[in-house]
Amino acid sequence: MRPFSEKIERMSKNLVIVESPEKARTIEHFLGNEYHVLPSKGHVRDIEGVGKNSMGIDLQHGYEPNYVMEESKARLIQTLRSEAQKADTVWLASDEDREGEAIAWHLKEVLNLPEEKTKRIVFHEITKTAILNAIEHPRDIDYNLVNAQQARRVMDRIVGFELSPVLWRKITTGLSAGRVQSVAVRLIVEREREIEGFKTSAAYRVAADFIGKNAQGEEVLIKTELNHRFATKEEAQAFLEEFGKMSYSVRDVQRKPGTKSPAPPFTTSTLQQEAARKLRFPVAKTMRVAQSLYEAGKITYMRTDSVNLSSLAIATAREEVVDLYGTNYHKARNFKTSSKGAQEAHEAIRPTYLSHRTITGTTDEKNLYELIWKRAIASQMADAKVETTRVEVACEGSPYLFVASGEVVLFDGFMRAYVQSTDDENVQSAHLLPQVEAGLQLKAKEIVAQETYSKAPQRYTEASLVKKMEELGIGRPSTYATIIETIQQRHYVERGNVQGKKQEYNVLTLKNGKLTDKQKTEILGADMGKLLPTDLGRATNDYLVDEFPAILNYDFTAKAEEDFDKIADGKANWVKVVDKFYKPFHKMVEGVNPGKLESRLLGTDPATGKPVYAKIGKTGPLIQLGSTESDEKPRFTSLQKGQSIYTITLEEALQLFEHALPYVLGEKDGKEITIGKGKFGPYVRYDGEFVSIPKGIDPQHITIEEVEELLNQKADAATPLLEFGDIRVMNGRYGAYLKVGDANYKLPRGTKVDTLTKEQCEEIIKNSENSPKKSSFRRKK
């Protein structure tokens, strides 16, 4: 308990409830003794149903949700209740958005707050004036907004809890579907199919280096590219041969001034993208590090879709920019949030104190902070001024032009602090061009025609998927990271690498009047750490898209949001909105065919005449030999890494059965050696003994020699190093340990095994019995 709680209890007549503990601490500091500020830590109630196999909604009677307290918040709610009783006035100061309004209402219900002592307030900045101002202008709870939230919540529950059981029956148990996650999976599946269906095409790109002497008498080199690509080698070669005989001159020089503006300060989504690109952070890591920065008071709230900066932040940024770079580098800016469905309850993500240019903390914290600081500072800086130059070189007798483009930064402006990166691999940084004028005669130094292949669309990374989701308006800043975790936990998608394919390409070079022709190879289509759909993800997605196209539609959320907005504006009734959705949706759920998803028939096994299927089983993709309808039980085997039920051939599938686990490898001393797969992975069984097969060895291709080696190792491990009556010193995977009957005891760090005595062992056992061996605390999965 707080040491000064007694004092507060006596003096505070006001209880203010905000959402986060950090906010509570800051605000209490502003408000003084008359006010006690406590956090609700988010929602305090939710629709009943978790782990109870129940919808928690009365579908027959106005979709009335059955709200229950969040169990983990029982103590918190108890505290809030007693503090609320003592207070004269309770100020509900949750965020000013749909969820925040609902939190305020739930608090009022849960804490049994009477109308006359309850006030709803909102503030947009955490400053003393903003908060005092809010307290002077309280309002009532906006029930239209609360109902909009209820509609959202009820609809998500219905979609999730009616679709998921369909998948359990149709595909396998434990699967899930939802308004957000299923669309996220769809994006990944469809992108992969685009890539698979992508037909690469080759064309010859021509680049030439020219030299000449400019008006100032300087030797100049101009690197250009032809504004035409040749479809065939013959055409490219013909052009190069002609090229040797042509004369060239600068046809035109265009200079254009331009400006570049800084990006707005970070939102959750843009922070995740930049941290992924510049720091290689996965989305969850970015959020974890940001959370610790927030809790240390170093940055503002990290779950936001707003690009807005407080007036105080804009003023401090000005001081910093002027101090660091000078007045001409400063420009005050207000950014407007454009993303779909933005709720703007918070500020953009920025340093709490922009004057703190660096911080103490872990390397990750320092790096992320630096990124946030630079981006916020740059957003309050002047435009960069650039000059782009385009030089066109004409070749006599050819309709094509050689073009060079360059860019010169005249004034770096915001770029001095921060430049945003990009996912696009095709963007090349422009370079500086030499000073030349039209009419200048040039000589060709070298010309290269290179066969280039068009590139397939890019796979999603975690961060680029978040970006796409934000564009579609699905998911919220508080859920991006968890959604990405969920679709991986369900094994719909996985982060993985794709090996590229070797591709031969042709390079024609003309230099000093000599034409050479070379064949080279490159790797095309390789990818690292991208999101890839699994067979399960594809099967689930295809099924859902087929049966529930309305829900899987990319516009579904955006359309629903329009309805929620109408409810919030008092122009629609939430029950009617939900009903209009539910009636046809539920009909579709009821109309689903019973029975499992159809499996892919690969053909017939020539040896047995039985059919061979590829399908999704209980624990993933598998091959089935024989029909489930026949009397004989079918045989099953799982696929090897890299194989897919969608592409595997009959031959490949049959091969898997040759060494399908379990199988008999051979004999040793007249006893069978069996290779199998158990709870803990592959094992060898011999003479009633089990030995695990280590990761490096493929159980389907293990040799007798390898098995003997493993058995010997096991025998060594079973022989005690030392023996003192009942007490034996054993050699285990994690070093030596003590064994008495079935009980094991850890040796203290640094124990010398060779010189261990019986007395020492007894001492160790005695000591470890005083303290419990295992902690009762287990992390939940």
Added chain:
DNA sequence: CAGTGAGCGAGCTTCCGCTTGACTT
């Protein structure tokens, strides 16, 4: 951490958004 284990089948699973949990030596 914990020194295991041989594949039945009953009963379980699930949504999206808010927010941070903490039973320790």
